[in-house]
Amino acid sequence: MTHQLTYPQLAAFCQDHNYQRFELRTIMFDMDGVLFNSMPNHARAWHRAMAFYGLDLPEDEAYLHEGRTGFGTINIVTQRQLGRAADHTECDKIYQKKSEFFNEYPTAERMPGAYETVKAVKESGVTPIIVTGSGTVSLLERIEQNFPSLFHHEWMVAARDVKYGKPNPEPYLMGMQKAGQLKPYQTMVVENAPLGVEAGVAAGCFVIAVNTGPLPDSVLLDQGANLLFHSMTELSENIVGIIHEANSL
Numbered sequence: 248m249t250h251q252l253t254y255p256q257l258a259a260f261c262q263d264h265n266y267q268r269f270e271l272r273t274i275m276f277d278m279d280g281v282l283f284n285s286m287p288n289h290a291r292a293w294h295r296a297m298a299f300y301g302l303d304l305p306e307d308e309a310y311l312h313e314g315r316t317g318f319g320t321i322n323i324v325t326q327r328q329l330g331r332a333a334d335h336t337e338c339d340k341i342y343q344k345k346s347e348f349f350n351e352y353p354t355a356e357r358m359p360g361a362y363e364t365v366k367a368v369k370e371s372g373v374t375p376i377i378v379t380g381s382g383t384v385s386l387l388e389r390i391e392q393n394f395p396s397l398f399h400h401e402w403m404v405a406a407r408d409v410k411y412g413k414p415n416p417e418p419y420l421m422g423m424q425k426a427g428q429l430k431p432y433q434t435m436v437v438e439n440a441p442l443g444v445e446a447g448v449a450a451g452c453f454v455i456a457v458n459t460g461p462l463p464d465s466v467l468l469d470q471g472a473n474l475l476f477h478s479m480t481e482l483s484e485n486i487v488g489i490i491h492e493a494n495s496l
């Protein structure tokens with residue numbers, strides 16, 4: 248390699264996995280906290296619902312559990328505070344209250360820089376797809392309004408498609424499968440949450456972390472994120488360079 252690499256993490260990833268270079272076909276985007284700025288509402292709703300039932304989950308901590316099932320999150324709090332597992336009835340109550348509070352908030356805005364990033368991916372000849380644990384019925388409509396004609400919806404992975412969810416690699420493996428049995432060197436993952444990064448890494452993928460919340464960068468890097476940016480705007484300024492360098496190693 249004679250020329251200077253701007254993103255040496257790409258070459259390091261290929262070397263670690265014995266790939267010659269990337270042959271990028273898709274980039275898989277997580278949704279909450281990446282494409283939409285919905286995490287502050289989720290964190291606030293979690294905190295309020297727990298408090299309503301006498302439990303304490305600080306808003307900042309809610310970001311650590313992003314992507315976990317409702318049951319999993321509630322269980323962590325009851326174990327810590329009450330020394331016991333959560334039962335299904337209380338989980339249903341707390342989760343329903345969380346949804347009520349969440350639905351009181353205005354719909355989250357598109358994340359600044361997200362449109363520019365996805366558009367640049369598509370214009371580079373790489374297909375952007377969404378891999379999310381979210382499963383609202385109006386999901387497709389909302390994506391189309393905010394990212395018109397950019398995403399390949401047939402290859403989208405949502406809550407209904409998966410059994411385990413993140414941090415299990417299943418959602419990303421399923422995205423790769425839907426997009427045509429892709430290998431890890433034919434795709435990349437864009438994630439904001441520690442459990443999401445863990446899922447992407449476990450799927451064997453190069454993971455770009457975008458730290459759009461209050462957690463320290465180390466939380467995402469410790470899960471194995473290969474590159475880290477602090478906003479989708481910063482990623483939008485780098486994504487074309489990343490794709491070009493990845494494909495021309």
Ligand code: CA
Pocket residue numbers: 277278279280281313438439440443
């Ligand atoms: Ca997320």
